[in-house]
Amino acid sequence: MKIKLLAALVAATACGSNAFAAEVYNSEGTTLSIGGHVSVGVGEYKSDDDVSVEQVSPRINIAGTQDVGNGVVVDMKGEWAVDYLDGGDTTFTTRLGYIGATHEEMGRMVVGTQWSPYYDVGGVADYPIAFANDFLYENQNRMGGARAERMVSYRKSFALAEDGMVNLGLGWQGEHTGVLIDNDPRYQVALSAKMMGFGVGYSYSGGEREDNGNNIVDGTSHIFSMNYGSYGAGVYAALVYGMNEYFYDLLEETVQLEGLLAYGMDNGLNVSVNYEAVENDKTSKTIFSQSAIQFEYTVAPSLVTFAGYQMDLGDDDDDTKDDDKWIVGARYFL
Template sequence: MKIKLLAALVAATACGTNAFAAEVYNSEGTTLSIGGHVSVGVGEYGSDDDVAVEQVSPRLNIAGTQDIGNGLVVDMKSEWAMDYLDGGDRTFSTRLGYIGLTHEEMGRMVVGTQWSPYYDVGGVADMPIAFANDFLYENQARMGGARADRMVSYRKSFALADDGMVNFGLGWQGEHTSIVLKTDARFQVALSAQMMGFGAGYAYSGGEKEFTVANVTQDATSHIFSLNYGSYGAGVYVAAVFGFNEYFYNNYKETTHIEGLLAYGMDNGLNMSVNYEEAYDEAGKYTLYTQSAIQFEYTVAPSFVTFAAYQIDLGDDFSSTEDDDKWIVGMRYYL
């Protein structure tokens, strides 16, 4: 049971939504692995309406672990986003970079750029390759919605019999300052549980934003709830996420967000899904966006997946242009 808990804690911050890595070294308690994926497709996937060759969140990472005894394991991960279609001076940019310390009884602490405890709860619907949960990534670095910059986090898992687990997480970020916006130190807490294939979670993120030009300071908070059932890619998987925010999402005073995902993974490697996402401005009574995507992913081999997706723009209360539907057909090769 201790090994199960230890693995769950490390996976919480080391993995994100999907993980695949090749171990290149393993000796006397030390491991080193190289992972990531190259993902490319053709479609109307970017910000314009032209059909083009597009990259789909490709990445490269290096991870290592060291058993230092007394139940303690140190691990590190460095991960970079890759821009391999256009070249230029910046082919790589940082996605993750942290050092973690895990104890089988005391829990896990991580320092650096990492997946946040908030995302542990909100990321349950962020599974498909092409189109998934957008609002978590809005200003994620300083707000900690997904990958959080300069974060210190702590996680602890508790086993419930043989088929259940309760997960607790804390996160803290220091001050972030730009020309127009200052984000004071932020704190987040997350609590989730899994039993018999079902999962439920809640997370809170809080801190202050100072709009330096207007000299106005506001509390920037978010409450997020999630429910899920099953394992993505293996049979039926269902997930729903509900977010209630104040000055958390794109500086809107008050917003609500809904994300739903229904997927079915077959034994032959085909995974089909449909998702729905809505963002609503409660203060102004405006629909910011609504969209739904139908997606197919087919695992040709353990390290090679093909995918096709079509996202339907269901409209908003701001745009005067035609619906901005998107689509892509592509492939992903895991390193």
């Protein structure tokens, strides 16, 4: 098994933020690593106006791989969000939990709670630490917008010329019975390509679900993305556009837009500006719109400091535009 190919396929199911893990065991085709990060900051980070100490998506994970022969490597990952400021009964909540199998020729299959093929396309603008792509996480677990619960996925990469790659992703989630809303089985397909630093992608997510009146409707989303460069290394630009029916907040028709422009300097400083908006396409009203400027500085490979200010650009139901947010903090990778 080529290690570079395995790494590329496994990365296809990893989150869009920086990845860092410490290997604690490696022997005879078996590895075990511990990773995650602790992230804290001070600011007005939530919807209230109070300055407070906040956590910024901290997590801890355990991952392992096993070479089972015949070109197949099996891997597993368990990851938990950590509420280390409040504690109590919900100190740990599940983020990821899956088993995967990768073959150099056949591709990669993953079963469990995982980053979805839909996110492979839509997550290209979801990199900044403090403020990033919010609309992907709307009911993400059941709809598969970012992390998808109880999913079976398949991915395969194809070489295109010397420096190009085409990626195919498929996903399936079984029927989900909720407290208020039920989902029938959901399906995803994702197709992306990258060459000479430029990337394009398209993903579709579909399946029947109940609306607020318990009527059966098709909950679908088409998402398109373009990106250039590598986040944190020189110029990086990304654009994500989505069109939905009963997919976002159970609204009949919505469109969503996320743009990110960043520049990573050789001294470890990365500066970014993003814009995000969701519109009710049925009524032509803006649900929310916001923009943020952020700074991230890599002090050491395992330590990144950050600061961000997000401006509330308003919506058609609230013209006060008074929900600006800011935070200054640090992220330490385990």
